[in-house]
Amino acid sequence: MSSPKKSILWFRQDLRLIDNPALLKAIESEEVIPLYILDDDNAGKWKMGGASRVWLHHALDDLNKQLDGKLNLYQGKADDIIPHLVSEYDVGAIHWNRCYEPWRINRDTGLKSALTSTEGLLVKTYNASLLWEPWEIAKKDGTPYRVFTPYYRKGCLNAHPPAEPKPKPNNINATKLPCSLTLEALSLLPTKPAWHQTIMSLDDWDISEQGAHDRLNDFLDNGINSYRQGRDFPAMKSVSGLSPYLHFGQISPHTVWQAASKLEADKNRDHFLSELGWREFSYYLLYHFPTLPHDNFQAKFNDFPWQDDDGWLRAWQQGKTGVPMVDAGMRQLWQTGYMHNRVRMIVGSFLIKNLLINWRHGQDWFWDCLFDADLASNAASWQWVAGSGADAAPYFRIFNPVTQGQKFDPNGDYIRQYVPELKDMPNKYIHCPWEADFSTLREANVMLGKTYPSPIVDLKESRQRALEAYQVVKSDSAA
Numbered sequence: 001m002s003s004p005k006k007s008i009l010w011f012r013q014d015l016r017l018i019d020n021p022a023l024l025k026a027i028e029s030e031e032v033i034p035l036y037i038l039d040d041d042n043a044g045k046w047k048m049g050g051a052s053r054v055w056l057h058h059a060l061d062d063l064n065k066q067l068d069g070k071l072n073l074y075q076g077k078a079d080d081i082i083p084h085l086v087s088e089y090d091v092g093a094i095h096w097n098r099c100y101e102p103w104r105i106n107r108d109t110g111l112k113s114a115l116t117s118t119e120g121l122l123v124k125t126y127n128a129s130l131l132w133e134p135w136e137i138a139k140k141d142g143t144p145y146r147v148f149t150p151y152y153r154k155g156c157l158n159a160h161p162p163a164e165p166k167p168k169p170n171n172i173n174a175t176k177l178p179c180s181l182t183l184e185a186l187s188l189l190p191t192k193p194a195w196h197q198t199i200m201s202l203d204d205w206d207i208s209e210q211g212a213h214d215r216l217n218d219f220l221d222n223g224i225n226s227y228r229q230g231r232d233f234p235a236m237k238s239v240s241g242l243s244p245y246l247h248f249g250q251i252s253p254h255t256v257w258q259a260a261s262k263l264e265a266d267k268n269r270d271h272f273l274s275e276l277g278w279r280e281f282s283y284y285l286l287y288h289f290p291t292l293p294h295d296n297f298q299a300k301f302n303d304f305p306w307q308d309d310d311g312w313l314r315a316w317q318q319g320k321t322g323v324p325m326v327d328a329g330m331r332q333l334w335q336t337g338y339m340h341n342r343v344r345m346i347v348g349s350f351l352i353k354n355l356l357i358n359w360r361h362g363q364d365w366f367w368d369c370l371f372d373a374d375l376a377s378n379a380a381s382w383q384w385v386a387g388s389g390a391d392a393a394p395y396f397r398i399f400n401p402v403t404q405g406q407k408f409d410p411n412g413d414y415i416r417q418y419v420p421e422l423k424d425m426p427n428k429y430i431h432c433p434w435e436a437d438f439s440t441l442r443e444a445n446v447m448l449g450k451t452y453p454s455p456i457v458d459l460k461e462s463r464q465r466a467l468e469a470y471q472v473v474k475s476d477s478a479a
């Protein structure tokens with residue numbers, strides 16, 4: 001069958017030209033209409049948060065430049081806009097790469113069945129975002145895995161190997177439509193206050209497809225060699241920083257997996273590959289348990305006695321809890337749009353366990369502030385920290401932010417960077433300034449309660465309170 005004259009290529013979470021199966025198929029037509037639609041209507045509660053929108057602005061700008069200014073931009077319900085464009089421009093085919101968020105699946109399923117009934121229109125979808133699609137991996141009895149290690153080792157690693165990435169096409173004959181919006185018209189950047197300018201200047205994010213490849217290459221040359229141990233130390237540069245690029249699809253997981261796989265096998269490399277496996281597992285869970293961002297994965301948590309306190313929540317969000325490791329993490333998030341994984345676990349445990357604040361509040365704040373905010377990884381990780389998720393941390397694991405800090409930031413470098421009020425504290429007290437005597441505090445120019453907050457909770461008492469609250473779920477956990 002000959003290719004239709006005009007094809008729409010609908011970009012979604014795949015804002016790239018390298019290793020893009022839908023693009024490779026669309027260019028078989030004489031003319032390609034590259035399209036991106038900002039669809040807040042269908043996303044509802046899960047429309048992109050502030051930081052994601054900033055990232056998206058730059059990612060679209062880069063993609064548009066790569067397409068010689070021919071990227072067509074729209075805003076509204078994709079399931080209204082696409083049928084309209086198909087009939088208006090006499091389109092013969094539409095291609096897109098699949099997404100796995102429940103709201104996108106609902107929308108795309110309805111749209112696909114409506115378009116398929118349009119005579120002469122070819123509708124094709126592809127996998128570009130996952131190494132193994134959720135329906136490819138199942139237990140012997142056909143049900144989905146609920147535990148990571150068997151999912152990854154028995155399921156994924158015994159299934160087909162991840163595909164080799166495909167090259168960028170040499171030539172794309174793209175068409176710009178007269179009714180396309182400008183990037184500015186999408187209003188993705190905040191105006192007042194223009195906080196994104198500070199974020200962008202503080203951390204050297206290069207939000208482009210090339211920037212994603214540069215990050216990967218830099219990580220493979222340097223960080224990966226110490227990844228297994230180094231990934232726990234927030235002041236070290238041992239992690240890839242690829243999460244927002246993977247989320248927006250500026251680089252494919254296949255490209256990352258295959259590049260890392262070609263290195264000599266060792267524990268660092270394999271650990272890194274398994275983290276890509278955690279990303280897959282999060283999508284797998286979201287696909288099979290679509291209420292993951294809303295409902296406790298383990299229903300026994302439904303009676304958990306949360307004690308939400310607005311003042312405490314605000315102190316946590318602003319990095320003013322008086323617990324240095326927590327404050328450093330929350331300020332890193334606010335100032336850079338990113339937070340180190342070890343610290344995400346520490347701040348999450350503090351919110352949920354020491355403050356007894358519902359994990360959904362943590363999820364919402366991360367959703368708004370993270371550049372890599374991702375429905376699957378965010379929901380799965382918050383439920384993991386709470387203990388309510390699949391293969392979750394046991395309820396009695398309550399991170400002590402002081403000992404975590406002493407172990408993973410022994411010289412306080414991370415604290416000194418993000419909590420400069422404490423920069424002159426000696427190492428011994430930098431994670432617990434409330435234990436320092438008056439003269440130590442004075443020499444470090446710290447006045448607790450004035451220059452830096454006193455802790456909003458006593459760590460020992462609040463730990464005890466959490467253990468009592470977790471009695472509600474304890475009996476079942478032991479089973």
Ligand SMILES: Cc1cc2nc3c(=O)[nH]c(=O)nc-3n(C[C@H](O)[C@H](O)[C@H](O)COP(=O)(O)OP(=O)(O)OC[C@H]3O[C@@H](n4cnc5c(N)ncnc54)[C@H](O)[C@@H]3O)c2cc1C
Binds near residue numbers: 280372381
């Ligand atoms: C409470 C909490 C919330 C989180 N929210 C998100 C989120 O919204 N988006 C997000 O991408 N990650 C989230 N994570 C997972 C993890 O913290 C980040 O993926 C990681 O810190 C990204 O940094 P990196 O790219 O340098 O990771 P690296 O260590 O270099 O790992 C490489 C890639 O593997 C994947 N990955 C690594 N760890 C995990 C993990 N635990 N779960 C899922 N995928 C993982 C990411 O795609 C990452 O880019 C969350 C973790 C916690 C504890």
